[in-house]
Amino acid sequence: MARARERRPVAPHLTIWKWGPHMAVSIINRVTGGALATVGIAVLAWWLISIAGGQERYAAFAGHAGAWYGQVVLIGLSWAYAFHFLAGLRHFVMDAGAGFELNTNKTWAWAVIAGSFVLTALVWLVLYWKAI
Amino acid sequence: MGAGTQLGRVRGLGSAKSGSHHWWQLRVTSAASLILDFWLIFSLLRLPDYSFATISGWITSPLVAVPLALLILNWCWHLRLGLLEPIEDYVHGGNRILTLGLLYLWTFGVGGLALFALLKAAFMGGAG
Numbered sequence: 001m002a003r004a005r006e007r008r009p010v011a012p013h014l015t016i017w018k019w020g021p022h023m024a025v026s027i028i029n030r031v032t033g034g035a036l037a038t039v040g041i042a043v044l045a046w047w048l049i050s051i052a053g054g055q056e057r058y059a060a061f062a063g064h065a066g067a068w069y070g071q072v073v074l075i076g077l078s079w080a081y082a083f084h085f086l087a088g089l090r091h092f093v094m095d096a097g098a099g100f101e102l103n104t105n106k107t108w109a110w111a112v113i114a115g116s117f118v119l120t121a122l123v124w125l126v127l128y129w130k131a132i
Numbered sequence: 133m134g135a136g137t138q139l140g141r142v143r144g145l146g147s148a149k150s151g152s153h154h155w156w157q158l159r160v161t162s163a164a165s166l167i168l169d170f171w172l173i174f175s176l177l178r179l180p181d182y183s184f185a186t187i188s189g190w191i192t193s194p195l196v197a198v199p200l201a202l203l204i205l206n207w208c209w210h211l212r213l214g215l216l217e218p219i220e221d222y223v224h225g226g227n228r229i230l231t232l233g234l235l236y237l238w239t240f241g242v243g244g245l246a247l248f249a250l251l252k253a254a255f256m257g258g259a260g
Contacts, residue, residue, distance in 0.1 A: 034214075041208070044204075044207075048246050049249040051249070052253040058188070095159065126177055
């Protein structure tokens, strides 16, 4: 079956179509979902395990989370979350059958991309402001 | 099963009858995430600091532990349905069986660990 599939022609969908923001949002939505479903839930579980493990375990977790590499991972995850959240909202609208006009669709796809950075920046501004 | 084309072999069989259920459950868990995740984000942002004393005290409240448990269950259900999509799209044959097995192991493994850790932290209240 796998061999039969290889011999059959496949539409060159990724190489032939002109790229638009809606294609990027669709793909990034899957990638961010995949990141949250693996790294994201693992960090959540690790955080809970460290709380259950007591003061020293928690301090070890906080040490990694506060280090530069931990901050890179956490900021990356929060961006992935913001993106997946906004793209999900866009899907709710499209599920209702709205927002498929070309320009509307493009505009909201760009809004998802821009909004994901704005939300991430907002959350980390609050966190860093509190840490001062 | 004949040896014809993939399309020929499935033509006339109708749908698998579970697609809309999968789609609907993904939406239901998304909507539940809106409530549960936002509760967690704002609950965390409102804490004065993230010291062990604050966090281990915060997590003992039933108003924190119960939504957090629901959040873990909801996330695990959503991530299982979500990761199923690329696997069904891109992994074929024996590898698909293996990947699906790993997906179940991951979903229940990480979910079980997170839930147990949450309950332990909630019941012990920082005494661990």
